[in-house]
Structures are given as C-alpha cells and as structure tokens.
Amino acid sequence: MNQHVNNVKYVGWVMESVPVAVFENYELSSMTLKYRRQCNQSDALQSMCSPTSCTAKLEKEAEVEVNGAGCSYTAGSQTSIPDVAKCVPPHLQFTHLLRLQVDGAEILQGKTQWRLKKSKHLH
Secondary structure, X not given: OOOEOOHHHHHHHHHHOOOXXXXXXXEEEEEEEEEOXXXXXXXXXXXXXXXXXOHHXXXXXXXXXXXXXXXXXEOOOOOOHHHHHOOOOOEEEEEEEEXXXXXXXXXXXXXXXXXXXXXXXXX
C-alpha cells in the first residue's frame, strides 16, 4: 500500500549474494540484520557479502587446524595455502551490505553464520 519493502524481501536479497558453494555445503545457523533505512519497491539495490572468518584465519594466524582433521598451516613450513584450502572449515561467517544503487546509501547491514551440513562433516 505505501510502496515500502517487506522485511522478508530483505532476507532474500541478502541471501542472493552468498556463493552457491556455501548453500551446497553449509546450512544457515544464524542471521543478524540491522536496518538502516527503508527502501521502496522501485529502488534498485546492490547486495554484497564478504567472508569474515576462515580466510582471515589463514592470513593472520601462524597455525590453522580445521575440524580436528589435522589440516594445518604453520608459517614457514612446506605446507602451501592451497593444500590447507582443501580442508573444509566447520563454520563460515559473512558480512552483508544492501545499498541503494543510485547513491550507495546503506539500507541494511547483516551477518550470517553457517555450519557444515551433517552429511559433509569430515570423519
């Protein structure tokens, strides 16, 4: 009636920016959304997301152990980062942003957390 977008639509738009591989291997465990301003049905939006865990661990920590599987990277070792990337982290976290395409004004900020699907757990 007032041409404002329903909150459920925002969730769908946030999820659009999550990589397909995440949906294939992980399930959503939590979502936090902070609404900054409303938007109208006619507004064009940009949906963006960025990983905030796992990748940062590889860059900042000297040693990484994933899911108790013995996959580790120690600074200065012969183990290369691509070898470590083959290990499947048990949890992922993404930061999300919805903004107006015309002027970049923030509509929503969010965080999602994902856990490995039960069928994907390493044994």
